[in-house]
Amino acid sequence: MAPIREMLAASPVNEQKWRVLRVLVESGPLEQKAIAAEACLLLPSLTRILQTMEADGLVSRESDLEDRRRSIVSVTAAGRAVIENHADQSNAILARLEDQFGKERLDDLLRLLDDLQHIDL
Amino acid sequence: MAPIREMLAASPVNEQKWRVLRVLVESGPLEQKAIAAEACLLLPSLTRILQTMEADGLVSRESDLEDRRRSIVSVTAAGRAVIENHADQSNAILARLEDQFGKERLDDLLRLLDDLQHIDL
DNA sequence: CATTAAAACTTAACATGTTAATTAAATGGT
DNA sequence: ACCATTTAATTAACATGTTAAGTTTTAATG
Numbered sequence: 595m596a597p598i599r600e601m602l603a604a605s606p607v608n609e610q611k612w613r614v615l616r617v618l619v620e621s622g623p624l625e626q627k628a629i630a631a632e633a634c635l636l637l638p639s640l641t642r643i644l645q646t647m648e649a650d651g652l653v654s655r656e657s658d659l660e661d662r663r664r665s666i667v668s669v670t671a672a673g674r675a676v677i678e679n680h681a682d683q684s685n686a687i688l689a690r691l692e693d694q695f696g697k698e699r700l701d702d703l704l705r706l707l708d709d710l711q712h713i714d715l
Numbered sequence: 716m717a718p719i720r721e722m723l724a725a726s727p728v729n730e731q732k733w734r735v736l737r738v739l740v741e742s743g744p745l746e747q748k749a750i751a752a753e754a755c756l757l758l759p760s761l762t763r764i765l766q767t768m769e770a771d772g773l774v775s776r777e778s779d780l781e782d783r784r785r786s787i788v789s790v791t792a793a794g795r796a797v798i799e800n801h802a803d804q805s806n807a808i809l810a811r812l813e814d815q816f817g818k819e820r821l822d823d824l825l826r827l828l829d830d831l832q833h834i835d836l
Numbered sequence: 837c838a839t840t841a842a843a844a845c846t847t848a849a850c851a852t853g854t855t856a857a858t859t860a861a862a863t864g865g866t
Numbered sequence: 867a868c869c870a871t872t873t874a875a876t877t878a879a880c881a882t883g884t885t886a887a888g889t890t891t892t893a894a895t896g
Contacts, residue, residue, distance in 0.1 A: 596835060599854090608854090610882070627844065639882055641846060646881095663844045663891045694834055699827060706824040713815050714717065720884090729884090731852070748874065760852055762876055767851095784861045784874045 597687045607676055610635060611647055618653065618669040619677050625664045652676065718808045728797055731756060732768055739774065739790040740798050746785045773797065 595609065602612055613633040618624060621632065630640045644667060647653045652673035658664040692700055716730065723733055734754040739745065742753070751761045765788060768774045773794035779785040813821055 603855095608881075625844080636883070636885095637845065638847080638884075642882080661844085661892070665845080691835065694836075695831060699830075703824070703827040703831065706820060706827070709820075710816060710824065714812065724885095729851075746874080757853070757855095758875065759854075759877080763852075782862070782874085786875075 597690075598684070601680060601683050601687065605676060605680065606650060607647075607652070610639070610643055611652070612676075612680075614640070614643060614647065615652065615669060615673050615677050618667065619674055623666045623668040625658065625666055627664075629667060647673070718811075719805070722801060722804050722808065726797060726801065727771060728768075728773070731760070731764055732773070733797075733801075735761070735764060735768065736773065736790055736794050736798050739788065740795055744787045744789040746779065746787055748785075750788060768794070 598612075599609060602608060605612075607615065610633070614629060614635075617629055617632040621628075624632075626637065626640055626644070629635070630637050633640070635643070644653060644655065648655060650672075651670055653667050653669055655665045655667050658666050719733075720730060723729060726733075728736065731754070735750060735756075738750055738753040742749075745753075747758065747761055747765070750756075751758050754761070756764070765774060765776065769776060771793075772791055774788050774790055776786045776788050779787050
């Protein structure tokens, strides 16, 4: 993750906020519980992170009319721009990683980690 | 890691401090840089953690006479007791994990993670 | 239909994560 | 010996991690 943090050092977001933006760009507007699950964050952390991201104009929130406990979060144009501005660099880092570590080994690792998450107890 | 945190909930240490104690029990007295590397902690975090652990009587520190920049950290009897009191539970958790996830897959995962740590750039 | 339980955040309090700056001591080169 | 670098550890400032408690709204149960 060190290269990712280097890449983000000159941007307005850190690793966590970058993950939130990516989730929202990929999946569209989401409730916070879903964002937390996708971005591997706990709800209290996400609450704080979204507060600063909203203040920075990267996301917007509106309460769900179907269920007023929920709030639906959307990425703004500025937030989308952050992702798009780093897409090339991000892809280059992934390509370098696959090259040096091996795509198959990387896939194996990610699959093992995902399996481990859903087991235990 | 959830079962480990459950196990430690009733003890005087959290996950990080538990790792520090395990490293010291396994390797004997160490300088802080070595502890940080073994326990996957950054030095500023370790500095704070050791301050509270020393205040709690779990570790002791003395400055290295060969190189007075370094301080050598040792585990106390009380610190060793924390590890020994949880050794059975800890081993049971590992055995359960190997049973449910598969020892070979667990070994594969750990090896891949270790390799990944030493690559990149 | 009233009450209770559950769900989706939110807040609070404290610990750790992270980066940069600082201190003190050891090294290296001249 | 002198001075610039490097190293080990600390401090500071702010962000996130984590657990527990609180709020509001919805669902469940009697």
